[in-house]
Amino acid sequence: MNLDRMVFRIAGFFILLSLLLWWLHSSYWLFFTAFVGFNMIQASFSGFCPLAMILKKFGVKPGRAF
Numbered sequence: 001m002n003l004d005r006m007v008f009r010i011a012g013f014f015i016l017l018s019l020l021l022w023w024l025h026s027s028y029w030l031f032f033t034a035f036v037g038f039n040m041i042q043a044s045f046s047g048f049c050p051l052a053m054i055l056k057k058f059g060v061k062p063g064r065a066f
Helices: 004-023 031-044 050-055
Strands: none
Touching: 004 031, 004 050, 031 050
16 A cells, blocks of 8 residues: 555544544544644645655655655
8 A cells, every 4th residue: 555545544534533533522523623634635735744754754655646
């Protein structure tokens, strides 16, 4: 699996997890959902993704987007 697919998979998991935690625990988890969404939007414009940098250090194969 390349870096791009891994970033999208983890971001999708974080969004679904935060929505589940919002439903079960507290509405403050929606801030985490917004944070992940904001990072996805800014990465689409700038190409800078903190998660991609972390995954590169762990040796994940690079993709085309990051």
